[in-house]
Amino acid sequence: MFSKKLSNRCGTVRFRLTFMYLFLAVSLSTVAFAMFYISLGRTLAGSIDQFLAIEMEEMVTFYHRSTLEELAPWVVEEAKGEGVNRVFLQVLTTTGDVVCMSPSWSESSIDELARIPPELSIGEPIFRTITIPGRTSDIRTLYRQVSDQHVLQFCISMHETGALKKRIREHFGILLLIFTVGGGSAAWFVVNKAMSGVDRVTHTAVKIHKGDLSHRVPVGDEGQEIQQLANAFNGMLERVQSLVAELRDVTNNIAHDLRTPITRIRGIAETTLTGATTVNDYKRMAGSVIEDCDWLDGLINTMLDIAELESGSPSRTDEQVDLNTIVRNACDLFEPLAEDKDISMPVVESANAAIVNMSRQRLERVVANLLDNALKYTLEGGRVEVTVATTTSQVVMTIRDNGIGIARHELRHIARKFYRVDKSRSTRGHGLGLSLVRSIVLAHGGEISVESELGKGATFTVTLPLVHRGQTA
Numbered sequence: 446m447f448s449k450k451l452s453n454r455c456g457t458v459r460f461r462l463t464f465m466y467l468f469l470a471v472s473l474s475t476v477a478f479a480m481f482y483i484s485l486g487r488t489l490a491g492s493i494d495q496f497l498a499i500e501m502e503e504m505v506t507f508y509h510r511s512t513l514e515e516l517a518p519w520v521v522e523e524a525k526g527e528g529v530n531r532v533f534l535q536v537l538t539t540t541g542d543v544v545c546m547s548p549s550w551s552e553s554s555i556d557e558l559a560r561i562p563p564e565l566s567i568g569e570p571i572f573r574t575i576t577i578p579g580r581t582s583d584i585r586t587l588y589r590q591v592s593d594q595h596v597l598q599f600c601i602s603m604h605e606t607g608a609l610k611k612r613i614r615e616h617f618g619i620l621l622l623i624f625t626v627g628g629g630s631a632a633w634f635v636v637n638k639a640m641s642g643v644d645r646v647t648h649t650a651v652k653i654h655k656g657d658l659s660h661r662v663p664v665g666d667e668g669q670e671i672q673q674l675a676n677a678f679n680g681m682l683e684r685v686q687s688l689v690a691e692l693r694d695v696t697n698n699i700a701h702d703l704r705t706p707i708t709r710i711r712g713i714a715e716t717t718l719t720g721a722t723t724v725n726d727y728k729r730m731a732g733s734v735i736e737d738c739d740w741l742d743g744l745i746n747t748m749l750d751i752a753e754l755e756s757g758s759p760s761r762t763d764e765q766v767d768l769n770t771i772v773r774n775a776c777d778l779f780e781p782l783a784e785d786k787d788i789s790m791p792v793v794e795s796a797n798a799a800i801v802n803m804s805r806q807r808l809e810r811v812v813a814n815l816l817d818n819a820l821k822y823t824l825e826g827g828r829v830e831v832t833v834a835t836t837t838s839q840v841v842m843t844i845r846d847n848g849i850g851i852a853r854h855e856l857r858h859i860a861r862k863f864y865r866v867d868k869s870r871s872t873r874g875h876g877l878g879l880s881l882v883r884s885i886v887l888a889h890g891g892e893i894s895v896e897s898e899l900g901k902g903a904t905f906t907v908t909l910p911l912v913h914r915g916q917t918a
């Protein structure tokens with residue numbers, strides 16, 4: 446139980462980050478200390494060797510100026526001057542016998558120190574560090590052969606430097622301990638504070654998982670990244686919430702739009718069983734059923750088309766189509782409807798070919814849906830103008846009517862699936878026409894915009910990339 450808790454804790458980002466910071470900090474300070482310690486050791490060793498060389502020079506000068514009898518007291522005096530526990534001087538024969546020496550350190554030291562290095566030659570000084578068993582500190586010594594008979598030796602105890610280095614090591618150990626505890630706590634505090642923002646995101650996600658999409662992550666002051674995370678998460682929630690609402694609307698609308706024709710078809714079927722008498726009645730009812738089925742078929746196909754376009758799967762049926770031709774054909778098709786409502790429908794084609802890369806059928810649907818709407822929402826005696834123009838890189842189609850128009854606050858909703866300004870749904874239509882047009886245009890790298898004022902008509906502008914003849918998309 447406890448080990449599971451511990452391993453859970455070790456797996457947290459908090460623990461890992463704190464451990465990493467601490468590990469890095471301790472490693473770096475240890476490396477820095479090691480470098481300082483090595484360089485300090487070298488400096489101390491250098492200054493000891495320099496001291497030995499200076500003292501040896503003095504001893505050599507005295508040796509050459511005086512007799513052996515005079516040298517013996519000088520050696521003692523010299524050692525007393527520097528401290529008998531600190532330095533030791535002696536004159537040896539080349540075979541290692543002691544001629545004279547300063548006050549002795551210990552028997553074992555003397556034997557060890559009197560061992561002359563075999564490679565020693567006249568005038569060539571030799572430095573040695575000697576470890577004597579039983580002694581707490583090493584001895585640094587300098588041998589110098591001054592004649593065929595004699596070797597001078599000057600030794601210094603490394604007790605002081607050893608003690609200094611030991612003190613430095615101890616201080617560093619204590620500092621490292623304080624640093625580890627203090628630094629670890631500070632790192633834990635900082636990481637904890639930063640991670641509290643992530644915790645808030647997690648808590649909000651858990652609440653949302655339980656079904657309430659209205660929760661938002663409170664934005665704290667842990668730093669820019671955490672604030673950005675909270676804002677991005679809240680933005681995503683906003684989007685998800687609106688998508689869920691849209692999905693609910695779409696589902697409600699589908700249910701509503703399906704129920705009406707299905708109820709009608711069922712009613713007709715009941716009548717054929719119970720009330721229909723003549724063949725003409727049967728024919729009329731069959732006609733109504735076909736009409737409703739076509740309507741349902743249209744609805745389902747449009748939904749499938751929108752889904753395919755929104756999924757981003759590339760169209761395999763794109764071809765180079767002239768928008769002028771499509772507009773001309775569509776206007777011919779809608780002419781009778783316009784005449785019925787006494788609506789004038791002037792068309793201005795572009796001077797140059799307005800070639801776009803799109804499936805002919807889809808382009809026809811774009812034009813037909815916009816024209817159908819323009820005629821549907823324009824009152825008798827009104828006017829619908831269709832213009833096609835080209836720029837160097839674009840084809841621009843404008844369909845302007847002077848019909849009922851759209852209120853400003855409705856404008857941004859009209860391209861939503863199943864959205865209809867007329868909530869009573871008294872005019873025919875699925876509420877999917879503009880949604881399909883928008884999906885087709887966007888999927889082909891174009892744009893669609895609308896300008897309108899209630900009671901003054903609407904202007905829809907579609908812009909698509911212009912393709913030059915023979916150019917591949």
Ligand code: ADP
Nearest residue numbers: 818819822850859865866874875876877878879
């Ligand atoms: P519908 O099948 O209802 O026409 P659309 O997606 O084509 O669906 O249009 C959505 C809504 O936009 C319509 O219900 C209508 O209220 C409004 N609308 C579209 N075109 C026009 C227009 N030319 N004039 C006024 N309102 C329009």
